[in-house]
Each structure stands twice: as C-alpha cells, then as structure tokens.
Amino acid sequence: MKLRLLRCLRQQPAKPAAVMTHKEDQYPVSLDHHVLKDMAKGVRDTTVKILLLGTAESGKTTIIKQMRILHINGFTDDERREKIPEIYQNIHESILQLVGQMGVLGIDFGSCTSERSADYILSLPGSAPEYMNEEYCDHVTTLWNDVGIRACYDRSNEFPLLDSAKYFLDNFVRISDAEYIPSTEDILHSRKITTGISQITFRVPIPKSMGGGEQQFQMYDVGGQRDQRNKWIQVFEGIQAVLFLISCSEFDQNLREDPSQNRLQEALKLFRAVWQNRFLASAGLIVFLNKYDIMERKIRAGKHIVDYFPEYEDFCKRPQQDNCFGESDWTKMFIKQKLVDITQEPFKRHSRNQVDLGTSERECYYHFTVATDTRCIRDVFCDVQKMILSENVSSMGLF
Template structure:
C-alpha cells in the first residue's frame, strides 16, 4: 500500500502511536467538536480500524472504500447497470469553484437530476468562507435547480444522505438543530422530527407545486439501503420516461 509519500512500512511503524493518541480523552473531545473545523466524518472509522488497515497484507473491503472521501472536481461520467438497464451518471463537483462547470452537463439529454444533501451538516459551515451553513447552502443550490425552467419536465430525485450520522448528532447533547434553525418546532432529539423538518425545508423551495420531487433518506455506507434506493430510482425514471413517450 502506498499513500502519498508514506510507505506501508512507515505507516505500520507509526500506527501504534496513532492508536494511542486516538484513545486520549482530549483527542476524542476534539473530534466531537469537528463541526467547528473541516474534519471528515470518516476519520473515526479509519482510526477505529487502524490495527487492521496498518497490516502489510491489508486489502480494502467494501466498507473501507465506502468510507473514503474525495471531493469531485470537474465533470465525471460513468455507466452503471441497474438490473441490466444501462444508466449514464454525470457527477459534478458541489464546491462553489466547480459549479460553473455544470453547464457542460446539459449539452446532452438529461432525464433526471439526483441531488445529494448531507443531512448531518446542519451545524457545519462551508470550507470556502467558514460562515455559511452547509445545509442552507445545499438548500439554496437546490432552489436554483428545482425552479430552473431548463429542468422543467425532468424528474428531480432528492437524496437526503448521511442519515446514520444525522442520527448520531440528534442523540448528541452538544449540538441541537434549534440552535441553527429556530423555526424548528419538533423534538430536536427525535430523528423522525429532524428528518421531516429537513425534507419540508427542501420541498418548500418549489415555486411550482406540480414539480415532482422524489425523495429518499440514504446512508452511502449502507449497501442494502443504497441498493434498494437505486432500484426505486430506476423504476421512477423509467416510469416517468415511459409516461412522456406515451404523451408524444
């Protein structure tokens, strides 16, 4: 395994020290405050599994790969077969510096737009300006897409992602969605209340209530959840396209 300039042997050498550091209460407390700075949620997963991943014979498992994080830059296309039906996915970067590249995607026919929201980021700010709420930024971007006349007739599929991490934050007493959204009237420690609030928040930006928004609560590291969601997405896309063809 080679990671940047760190060899497998070097990684194995430092792993025990990293493991000891991770056990320090002060380090744990700093990690619990990660919303105050730009630290990936997946850090804890890899530190918890450092004994396994530092072994020379280590081969990444599916869960290891799913916990990796890399920001999308530019426009990336890839083909996926879902139950023998081909789908072309176009992945675009969500960072502010990447958004001007989105227009390239719409030179070709677009059947559906899948919009991902990190639900657990209600108490975090953007890396770009350190003050804008991440969930609020996602809502504003969604607003520009769902109300854009270019996308009239295109199915909008809303993935409310990271519900596993959201559930952890909802149980946490060091953060509270009411601090960031005073209009929230539910139980801040009820995952259903918080999920429904976030869902309504995104649905409410529609100017045209006839615009259909399909939504799914997802966890990208839960393969069963994602498999079922994509089967549902496939059905909704095919059904919508078939209905459009019958109207022609």
C-alpha cells in the same frame, strides 16, 4: 403534476461536455471524443442520463461507487490496491486535523506520551506516508486512544473533518497491516475531492410487466465545491433526471471554503437554484436526504438543529405526525419540509438561468439514505429505477 422524465426519443442532441470513464478517480476536466459523442447522441438512443448534484461531501461520489458495486462487477484486487494511498491520506489528514485543533479548542492531551506523539505527527508533511511504518502507526494509535483527542473529535462540527475519520481511525490497526487490501466498505468510506466530471454507465433489467429487456443508465458526478459549480452547465443538456444529494448531518457545520456559511443553509440555497434552473426544467428531480445515520448520532450526543435553525422550535410544535417519534424523526421531517417549501415557492425570473414564474411543474421525490450502506442504496435505487422506467415506458406510449 406529472414528472416529465426520459423523453429520449424526442429530445434534441445535447451539446458536447467534458466527461470521463466510469472510474471514480478524478482528473482535470478533459475532452474525450468518444465520451462526448455518447452525451451528444440524444435522439439516437434511449440511454437514461442522470446527473448527481449537491454540495461538496454530500455523498455524490459514494453513489457512483454504489452503482458500480450493484450494477457492474465491483472492484478488482488491483483496483482495491489503487485506493490504498487515498485511504492513507484520509487517515493522515484526519489525525493531523485533530491534533492541530487541540490547542485551538483549548483541550489538553491526556498524557505526556500523547503530547510527544502529537509533536511527531505535526512534524510530518501534509501528504500521507507511502508505507505505514511502525513508528507512525504507534503514534497514530496512541493519539486516537487519547482522551483529549476523543474530546476534540466530539467537537468536530467546529472544524473541517472527514465524516469517515472515526471509521478509518477505528480500523487503523487492520488498515496499517502490510498485507492490507481495502474492503468494499473501506472504499465506500474513502474520500477524494471531485474536481472534474466523471461518468459511469450501467444496465438494469426491465420488469416483464414493462416489456422486459434492459435499460442503460449513464450517471454523471460533478464537483460540489463552489469553484466547481461553473462546470455543471456542461452536462445539463440531455439530462432526464437530477439526483440531488443533501447531507442531513451538516446542520451544525460550516463550509470548508467559507467558514461563515452553514453547510445545510448552503445546500438549501443550492437546491433552490437547481429547482429554478431553466436548463433542468424538464428533468425529473429526486432528492436523497443522505447521512441521516450521522445526524441521528449527533442528536444522541446532544446536538440540536434548533441551535442553528430557530424555526425548528415552531415546526416541532405541529400536531404529532404518525412517522415522528422522537427528535431524530422531527429533524428529518424538518429538513425535508425545508425542501418541499422551496418547491412550492412562487418565484420570478431574475436571471437567464431561471425558469419563468409558474413554469416549474414537475414533482420532487424524496428518500432518506445512507450512501455507504449498499443495502439501503440498493433498495432506494430500485424504487428510483421503477419510477424512471415507468415514466420512460409511458413517454414512449407503450401503456
């Protein structure tokens, strides 16, 4: 089945949508006349429009940051300094969560000193301090070195905690320095809830075998929380490719907004809705199975997907696959197969947003990724670019 991508020269003008500039910082959705005109051009240019979709914390905004690193000029020192409050907040929320969960999980602190540090942290407001003073730094360092806090962290799948908590707390001494300027890796690990729609525009070279020159891309990021998904429809028209992110590491976690719902189950349910959506029926679909590095660490620590997906037991009894050498490999293949099965499901139209039975003929492409690893994203996105550019050239009848 031929992937139907990039019919830029034949598409109808898209409806206006609320977008922002390429900066990652999120603001409430607002109408910018010039950016809306860019989305509505459609037939007048050959810009490739890619929409990032997925549940919250799947890594969508990190991909936007990577595009800026790879295809624009990265971050200036001023822009790096602007990220300091966000990073401070990530650290503050992480240590607050860990301290707050100690009693809930029935874990004792390792010392009276740690208990006093916990009392200090719990006495603070939810917002991070503007400056990392010596007293605050001493208490955070004491707590992160506490054996009880580490035991609490080992059970962090049982409560909401940033994936980057360990990264930032491990690097706390460096980050708390008065002269601190965030590194690129720090920025990639930083997390801020996406509540609007943001856009980044960049250009990539076209291989000489395809005619040379450059191709312009526009990538759109939208909030993945349940209460943000009603905004997605605003950017569906004019999209040539959907990049769907799913976190492989979330098989043992529940949603922040609904503690009764498994995160991976939610992601699979959302993928089904995207796959069957009639407004995206002509868009190519690429899946990034993200955060497999965190998934592998969990498995090494004794977590098993079979405890949350019992059907895994039968799956791993299949004849040995060439690329499956251990539990991590089998877990990755199991999650991928879940997605493949969804694309092969027969379905009937139950709402006006679904395509009719048998009309979803596009293929789906899968890549295992670590969104915070620039080399990984560079290599994977290079393959994605080649695929998209090849389809674009074919659609224009150049080959």
